[in-house]
Amino acid sequence: MPLPVQAPSPAPAPAAIELIALTKRYAEGRPAVDAIDLRVASGSYCCLLGPSGCGKSSTLRMIAGHEAVSSGAIVLENREITGLPAAARGTAMMFQNFALFPHLSALDNVAFSLKMKGLGRAERQARARDLLDRVAMGHLAERKPAELSGGQQQRVALARALITGPRVLLLDEPLSALDPFLRLQMRAELRRWQKELGLTFIHVTHSQEEAMALADTMVVMSHGVIEQVGSPHAVYNRPASEFVARFMGGHNVIHTPAGKVAVRTDHLQVAPAEADLPGDLPRLHAVVSDVEYQGAYVLLGLQEQGAARCANAAAAYSVLLPEAAFLARPYQAGQAVQLHWTPAQAHALGPSAPATAQAAP
Numbered sequence: 607m608p609l610p611v612q613a614p615s616p617a618p619a620p621a622a623i624e625l626i627a628l629t630k631r632y633a634e635g636r637p638a639v640d641a642i643d644l645r646v647a648s649g650s651y652c653c654l655l656g657p658s659g660c661g662k663s664s665t666l667r668m669i670a671g672h673e674a675v676s677s678g679a680i681v682l683e684n685r686e687i688t689g690l691p692a693a694a695r696g697t698a699m700m701f702q703n704f705a706l707f708p709h710l711s712a713l714d715n716v717a718f719s720l721k722m723k724g725l726g727r728a729e730r731q732a733r734a735r736d737l738l739d740r741v742a743m744g745h746l747a748e749r750k751p752a753e754l755s756g757g758q759q760q761r762v763a764l765a766r767a768l769i770t771g772p773r774v775l776l777l778d779e780p781l782s783a784l785d786p787f788l789r790l791q792m793r794a795e796l797r798r799w800q801k802e803l804g805l806t807f808i809h810v811t812h813s814q815e816e817a818m819a820l821a822d823t824m825v826v827m828s829h830g831v832i833e834q835v836g837s838p839h840a841v842y843n844r845p846a847s848e849f850v851a852r853f854m855g856g857h858n859v860i861h862t863p864a865g866k867v868a869v870r871t872d873h874l875q876v877a878p879a880e881a882d883l884p885g886d887l888p889r890l891h892a893v894v895s896d897v898e899y900q901g902a903y904v905l906l907g908l909q910e911q912g913a914a915r916c917a918n919a920a921a922a923y924s925v926l927l928p929e930a931a932f933l934a935r936p937y938q939a940g941q942a943v944q945l946h947w948t949p950a951q952a953h954a955l956g957p958s959a960p961a962t963a964q965a966a967p
């Protein structure tokens with residue numbers, strides 16, 4: 607009988623950027639970026655995510671060549687670029703405030719770096735115009751930045767970053783200067799551009815929602831180390847540590863005899879205190895502390911029964927109920943309830959990354 611032919615396992619996508627034990631130390635003591643290893647697949651959208659001060663901008667600036675590396679290496683498409691000047695790396699950076707020259711037209715802003723490279727006026731203007739057309743800004747090429755909206759300025763900034771033909775585009779909080787409505791619109795544009803251009807994007811953000819909406823790969827950082835790398839779905843559904851579960855939000859961290867578990871707020875079930883639940887279901891007794899109407903959902907805040915509660919303490923647990931379920935069985939503040947979940951809904955949490963576990967407050 608012929609042996610079954612095994613399908614070859616797909617080759618891993620080539621890495622656009624590889625960080626090897628990359629470290630940044632500004633001063634004595636703990637490094638701002640502490641020997642991180644990361645592989646970013648070519649043509650992917652990668653978001654570096656974490657709270658303020660976790661080292662995400664330092665990491666991006668080291669990749670860009672705007673910050674010297676203390677130790678470790680940066681490899682771009684199999685070429686070590688650790689010591690190269692920014693302009694020789696094959697990366698380009700787009701900044702939070704777009705950093706456009708206010709006295710130059712959109713066209714001259716985009717053409718600027720070609721002027722620095724010594725290209726003739728006709729050629730650099732033709733190339734800049736071509737890129738402005740690509741980001742649907744050709745008709746506003748003669749305007750100065752102050753005569754453009756935030757979204758239009760962002761498109762000019764993108765065209766300016768792309769004119770040098772980078773392999774990797776680095777974006778430092780590119781949406782944070784925009785108002786909330788425009789932020790959503792430009793977020794969708796960023797994603798579309800990345801797919802259309804087929805480039806690798808590395809985008810720094812402190813917004814979980816932004817990273818989830820954009821990323822193929824999320825890198826969650828804390829205190830200079832990487833806590834978790836994965837797709838938004840994997841990180842949200844299988845947070846590696848208590849830090850990731852709490853930082854991503856939408857999870858309850860529950861202490862059980864077997865260790866800490868994360869249960870999503872929309873998976874944790876609530877029942878009246880007197881309800882007769884199956885004996886083998888894990889549960890805890892709690893008191894409703896807040897009822898927040900959110901439209902399609904109602905968010906219940908709860909405290910463990912018997913826990914002292916100060917006036918401004920955050921709720922220990924949260925349950926997100928569809929509006930219809932809440933209306934069918936309403937709960938009110940002060941009511942004693944049982945919280946329960948199935949083993950399949952509980953995700954065991956590992957320890958935080960070692961450096962974080964030792965983190966000074």
Ligand SMILES: Nc1ncnc2c1ncn2[C@@H]1O[C@H](COP(=O)(O)OP(=O)(O)OP(=O)(O)O)[C@@H](O)[C@H]1O
Pocket residue numbers: 632638656657658659660661662663664665812
């Ligand atoms: N030029 C610098 N000199 C000294 N310390 C710095 C410098 N830049 C950053 N740091 C420190 O390094 C740590 C990491 O900073 P970094 O800006 O990389 O974090 P971040 O996660 O991007 O924060 P944020 O979201 O607030 O920009 C912080 O403790 C910060 O104070």
